[in-house]
Amino acid sequence: MAKLPPGDQEVGTRSASHPDPQHPAAETGAWSRRDFFKLASAATAGAVLPAQAAGKTAGRGDTDYDVVVVGGGFAGVTAARELSRRGARVLLLEARNRLGGRTFYSSFGDRKVELGGTWVHYTQPHVWAEVMRYGMEIVETPGVAHPERVMWLSEGKVLELPVQENWNLLKDALDRFHEQTPEVFDRPFVPRMKEAGNRLDHLSIADRMAQMKMSPAQRDLMNAMMATNCHGHVSTAAYTEMLRWWSLVDGDAVRLVYSCARYKLKAGTSALIDRMTADGKFEVRLSSVVAELHQDASRAALVTEQGERISSRFVVMAVPVNTTGLIDFQPPLRAGKQAMAREHHAGKGHKVYIKVKGKLDSLLFFAPETELFTMVFTEQAGADGGVLVAFGPPTDGKVDINNPKAVEPFIRKFLPDLSVEQVLTYDWHLDPYSLGTWCTYRPNQFSRHVDDLRAREGRVFFAGADIATGWRGFIDGAIESGLQVGQQVAVALGANS
Structure with missing residues (x-):
């Protein structure tokens, strides 16, 4: 590897x-x-500070701020930028030695790859506005944008139809699967479901699929698509989460696929984070792990694992919902936040870049969640080799996906002439500052916890992709949440000035 x-x-x-x-x-x-x-x-x-933050880090005695933002992903950076541009004195604390949160732009041989969040689309208004604002260049992923072949594994056999026929088979299942969307979401970007959604929220994706009449081939194709979307097993993810996605693309199956995996930033997600950080001119401290947060009627106080105490008028917590239980909040958080920290969301799968030897065309293939990967597509085609990107459910330690020889048998089911030379992945579920991949709620979590998750608690506001009203779990959702909370904190600062 x-x-x-x-x-x-x-x-x-x-x-x-x-x-x-x-x-x-x-x-x-x-x-x-x-x-x-x-x-x-x-x-x-x-770890060292990025160039734009160097030279303006406060001394240990200089610890009084208007706002402290905890978490340097897109939500935290967005909130910090908005508040600093309004004149607030802002400190951003990030536990890792880099900004970006669950995005991670890194190297794979002679290529740069995204080990976390990657794709953006014009259906995602908040991130697309940032792309336009900073003049970021967009490129396409060939295996999704222009696949020459589409294959899928069903009952142990590789099936292949002409691309359009394959698409019609998947589209039929998607249309029927999501037919209850108008009853649950009458429009996208709403913080709550309609009452019909609350009645459906106990259903998993698997429950909904069990209600549908499908051929074995269509069922396995649909299982592959849904397991990829929730980045876990379909029995663990809520049906209502997929209805929310469907509402965001106006029930258009093509737009759904393209919104999730067609366009990406040519210079990488780190380039956008860097532009936003430089634009904000707020203070950044990396490798700063918050251990405690106390508040009273007048101030909030944070204590880092290094023993530093920082005082602030307000705090923005922009960390994944799975990780809030690692911080000692006094007074304690609302019941919904505590429950999510215990239960975790369903996103626990893996994303792997695979360098292959042999002729690689632009292609896309699927397999049900019983296989190592559920969706694989070409990142880089080539006559003598190329790169695939693959998504799959948790392996539970049964297969070492870091071993090229463990990955190769799956690839050869579809492309027997290829050999796997290298693989690269990142274990987000082991990362102590994420404890999971992108957020997909489990059954009943949306209806039971979302109000608590989004609620302000005294001087502490909450932001993040995990609690977005629209593209939850996406870069767009993180920016949406950061913008909203930045506005809310600005209002609170004005009221308390």
């Missing part, structure tokens, strides 16, 4: 040799959360 260069190596990214060659996991391929924590501490110890 490819190893990240020194400047890009991030804790939790495994290569053919473990980051520590003497570590027991180097031989066995096993890697525990405890290993991740140990490596995280070592890797962040020497």
Whole structure:
């Protein structure tokens, strides 16, 4: 497997040799959360600030701010930019040694790849506005934009139809699967479902699929699509989450696929984060892990794991909902926030870049969630080799997806003449600052917890892709939430000035 260069190596990214060659996991391929924590501490110890933040880091005694933003993903950076441009004194604390949150632009051989959130689309108004604002160049993913072949695995056999016939088969299932959308969401970007949605929220994707009449081939194709969308097993993800996606694309199956995986930033997600950070001119402290947050009627106080105490008028918590239980909040958070921290959302799958040897065309293939991967498409085509990007459900340790030889049998089911040379992935569910991939709610979480998740608590506001009203789990959702909370905090600052 490819190893990240020194400047890009991030804790939790495994290569053919473990980051520590003497570590027991180097031989066995096993890697525990405890290993991740140990490596995280070592890797962040020497982290430096990005260029735009250097030279303006306050001393340890200079700890009084208008707003402290906890979390340097797109939600936190957006909120910090909006508030600093309104004249607030803003400090952003990020636990990792980089900004970007669950986006991670890194190297794979001679290519740059996105190990986390990647794609953007003009159906996603908030991120598209930032793309236009900063003049970011867009490129296409060939296996999604222009696949020459589409295949899928069903009952152990590889099936292939002409691209349009395959699409018609999938579109028929998607249209019927989502037919209750108008009863649940009369329009996109609403914070709550209609009452019909609350009555349906106990259903999983698997429950809904069980209600539908489909051929085995169509059912396996649909399972592959849905397992990819929720990035987990279809029995763990809520049916209402997919209805929300459908409302965001006006019930257009083509637009749904393109919104999720067609367009990406040519210079990478890190380029957009850098532009937004430079535009905001707020203070950034990396490798700063918040351990405690206390508040009273007049101030909020944060304590980092390094023992630093920081005082602020208001706080924006822009961290994944899975991780809020790692911070000691006093007074405690609302019941819904605590429940989500215990339950976690359903996004627990993997994303893998696969370098292959042999002729690789622009193609797309699917497999049901019982297989290693559910959706694979061409990232880079080539006559002598190329790169695929693959998504799959949790492996539960049964297969080492960091081993090219463990991945190769799956690829050869579809493309028997190819060999797998390298793979690259990132274990977001082991990352202590994410504990999962993109957010897909489990059954009943939307109806039971969303109001608590979005609610302000005293001097603490909450932001993040996980609680967005629109493209939840996407870069767009993170920016949407950061914009909304930035406005809310600005109003609170004015009221308390």
